Amino acid sequence: MHDNELIPAQLTLPVRLPVVALLNKPVFPGIFLPMMVNTPSDLRAVELSEENGGFIALLLVREAGEEPRDTSHFYDVGVVAKIVKKVNLPDGTINIFISTQKRCKAIKFMGSEQPYMIAVEYLEEIGDKNSNELKAMVRSLLQEMKSVSENNPFFNEEIRLNMLNIDEPGRIADIITSILNIDRDQLQKILETLDIKTRLEQALMLIKREQEVSRIQKKVSKQLNERIEKSQREYFLREELKAIKAELGEGVSDPKTMELERIRDAITKLDLTGEVKEHVERELEKFSIIDANTSEYSVVRNYLDLIISLPWHATEQAEIDIERGKEILDEDHYGLDDVKERILEYLAVRKLKKDAKGSIICLVGPPGVGKTSIGRSIARSLQREFFRFSVGGMRDEAEIKGHRRTYVGAMPGKFIQGMKVVKTRNPVFMIDEIDKMGVSYQGDPAGALLEVLDPEQNATFRDNYLDLPFDLSEVMFIATANTLDTIPQPLLDRMEVIRLSGYTEDEKVEIAKRYIIPKSLKKSGLNKEHVRYDRSALKAIALGYAREAGMRHYEQLIDRIHRKVAKKIALNEAEELPIKITESSLEIYLKRAPFKDEDIKKVTRPGMVIGLAWTAFGGDTLMIEAVAIPGKSGLQLTGQMGDVMKESANIAYTFARLYLATKGKASDEREFFERHTIHLHIPAGATPKDGPSAGITMASAMISLAVGKPVKKTLAMTGELSLVGNVLAIGGLKEKSLAARRLKIKEVIIPKANAKDLQEIPENVKENITFHPIDRMEKAIELLFDQE
Known part of the structure; x- marks a missing residue:
């Protein structure tokens, strides 16, 4: 306008x-x-x-x-x-x-x-609009603008005519400034400048900068054109050279042609069909015409190399030998009888039904119990290739399904990479730490795993990089996890869960003798003539130094002993060989044991109760402590409890208060909660705790406190409590039983609904422990105190 x-x-x-x-x-x-x-x-x-x-x-x-x-x-x-x-x-x-x-x-x-x-x-502009200085600056500005307008599409003919017709210096500066490509903050600063001369100076400076940018742009464009012309000229010369050599019968031996022939021969041997064949032929044709000096050349070559490396045809199945599988599992692992039995059942189904699909094993247990090594044993018993990768901390969906081939650094996902490594259609894939995947703006890896692990979909799995249907249905998938709580339910539904609970001290001693000590001796450059262990020393390590469910820390302790032994031998400080490791000499090598019998959680006063808990590191014991503060009624909770445990504590408080109000033997017991604030605490306050299995434990602590009697010193319990006093089922009974055995507990109160789970607990764990299945909290109260 x-x-x-x-x-x-x-x-x-x-x-x-x-x-x-x-x-x-x-x-x-x-x-x-x-x-x-x-x-x-x-x-x-x-x-x-x-x-x-x-x-x-x-x-x-x-x-x-x-x-x-x-x-x-x-x-x-x-x-x-x-x-x-x-x-x-x-x-x-x-x-x-x-x-x-x-x-x-x-x-x-x-x-x-x-x-x-x-x-x-x-705001009014500052300056004499008719001064000769401003007129000269306007004339200079319009002249400089002509050179810029030739290359700037924003300076159309209408704008140039408008500026020639405007006689106000300030408006000319404003129009030119608004058209130039300038930072918004700089534009705002010019808008706030009222002095006309200053604005004209700024406009002149900006046009000079625009001229410099335009000059550099022309220079870059010229260099680029020269480079393209040179590349095209070299390409035509090479083509002419090939034609001349062909006429002379000298053959063609340039690297690109040799690479093309290599890939073409390899693809011919693959004998591809259908969509895959059509797609590969198109890529091969593209590869033949691309200049070897371009980045796209390496992208297409890497893609074709991947296709050549993948096993496109079915692999001949090796006969599954159940007896051999049993021997390998027994050879590689001590104990875990129920786990081995379930694996052998799985192998038997695979033997009878060759195309068995849908059976995806998920090994769940604390760290160090042998989940990964069991996966290796399964692969060895099946005589299959083994490929392991961890998805712990993975947040990018492309790690599973690959990146799209839109940039030079694109890569296929873990599964296609694994198939390229094993070069067989029926390997064993172990997916470690499946419970530790994350979600981010880059996608949900757990959602991508659904397609891979679903037997109805993985026969035509499409990796984003490969972009072709690839059959993963013959792959045996084994996942490992420490806990099931963080695995999405749709993913968990596709897997058969096998739990590895942990080891008793006797099992740890046998594992150490059979596997850990020979392996550690070899790693330390020693042999059995250098060091000898007493059985009591190995048991003392399990009880005093490595009480966790797995064997990882136990192995680290054995390594530490062997390093100190190796040092003694290297410095000729050993008085005689073999060096004997006894229970009394452990402190020389491992210092003082962190766990002593006197350190075991003990009930010393009313309000203290031992509870059994399940964690991602196995079973554990919790000491629940309750004290009463005279004053108004109320409940105070400490010890880093989660929301679920806080609800259990409130339910336990309400039940204990109601129980004593109606069944208390004396007025002090019936009115105890009216006259006291109850403070309930779970030690190790820096450690977060949550879960629905401590209800009866917290109620027992409050009732013990109210009646003024300590509970039995060798009694532990686990179970969830409803508001009306029903005892509800819990999980992880086997792990909790192992924790009770380590603490030398004699009696364990469990929910009646979990009585059927006792048959899954090994006899050596249940030995010397009396289990009391109950369905009502009143029955638990009857078992709390010693008979008077």
Whole structure:
């Protein structure tokens, strides 16, 4: 729009204006332009403008692209604009055509609700518009602009004519500044500059910079064109050279042709069919015409190399020998009889039904119990290749399904990488730490695993990089986890869970003798003639140093002993060989044992009860402590309890209070909770604890406290409590029983619903422990105290 179409400058402007927010860059005075209005606050501001002649204030927000949250997010200086035309669009938004008038400054915001109304002060330019100095600067500015306008598409013919017709130096500076590609903060700073001379100087400086950018751009473009011309010339010369050699019968021996022939021969031997064959032939054709000096050449070559490396045809199945599988499992692992039995059952099904699908094993247990080594044993018993990778901490879905081939560094997912390594269609894949996957903006790896592990889908699995159907149905998948709680339910439903609970001290001694000590001796450069262990020493390590469920820490301790023995032998400090490791000499090699009999949790006063807990590291014992503080009634909880455990504590408090109020033998017992605040604590307060199996333990601690009697010293318990006194089932009974045995517990109270689980606990674990299955809390109370 030409100057004479703009609103006259002498038009009376209002002193109060509604604000329309500019998110990207400011607008300068003297310009006619369209604007899309789509936010509710800006739409309301346009409506309010009709009350004062269609005028609005255009203010830039301080954070680029962000809607203003309050008045402090606006710059103070903007422009006043007149809405010349308004067009209502079908989607509820408005397209307005505005004519910007003058610079204005927000003196005050009227209210804090959007749309904002501001009281404005109109800013006048500083400087003599008719001075010879400004005229000379304008002439220089217009001359410099001509060279820039030849390469800048924003300087169209209409803009050039408008600038020639404008006789105000300030407006020429504003128009040129608004067209140039400048940072928004710099534009705002120029908008706030009222001195005309300063604005003209800034415009001149910006045009000079634009000229320099244009010069560099031409130089780069010229160099690029020269490089392309040279590459094309070399390509045609090479093609001519090949044709000449072919005519002379010398053959073709350039690297690209040799690579092409190698890949073509390998693909021919694969004998591909259908979609895969068509896709590979297209890629091969593309590879034959791509220049070897381009980046795309290496991308296509790597892709074709992957296709060559993958096992596309079914592998001949080796006969499954159940007896051999049993021998291997017994050879590699001591104990774990129920686990071995379930694995042998699995192998038997595979033997009878060759195409058995859907059986995906998930080995669940504490660290160090042998989950990964069992996977290796299964692969050895099946005579299959073994490939292991961990998904612990994985947050990128592309790690499972691969990256799309849109950039040079793209790679296939872990499963296709594994198939490339094993080069067989029926390997054993072990997916470690499946319970430790994460979720991020890059996707959900657990969701991607659903497709891989689903037998109905993995026969035509499509990796994003490969982008071809690949059959994973013959792969045997074994997953490992420490806990099932963090595995998504749809993923867990596809797997058959086998639990590895942990080892007793006797089992640890046998494992140490058979596997750990010979392996550690070899690693330390020793042999059985250098060191000899007493059985009592091995048992003392299990009881005093390594009480966790697994064997990892136990193995580290044996390694430490062997390192010290190796040092003695190397320095000739050994008095005689073999060096004997006895229970009394352990402190020389391992220092003081962290666990002693006197350190075992013991009940010493009323309000103390031993509970059994299950953790990702195996079974454990918790000492529940309760004390009574005289005063008003109430319950205080400490010890880093989670929400579920806090609910259990409140239920236990309510039950204990109701029980004693109705069945207390004396008034002191019946009114105990009315006159005391109960403080319930679980030691090791820095360790978070949660779970639904400590209800009866906390209720027992409160009742013991109220009646003033300590519970039996060798009694432990586990079970969830309902509000009306029912004892509910729990999980992880085997792990909890192992923890009770380590603590030398004689009696264990368990829910009646878990009585059937006792048959899964080895006899040597249940030995010397009396289990009391109960269904009501009253029965537990009868078992708490010694008979008087």
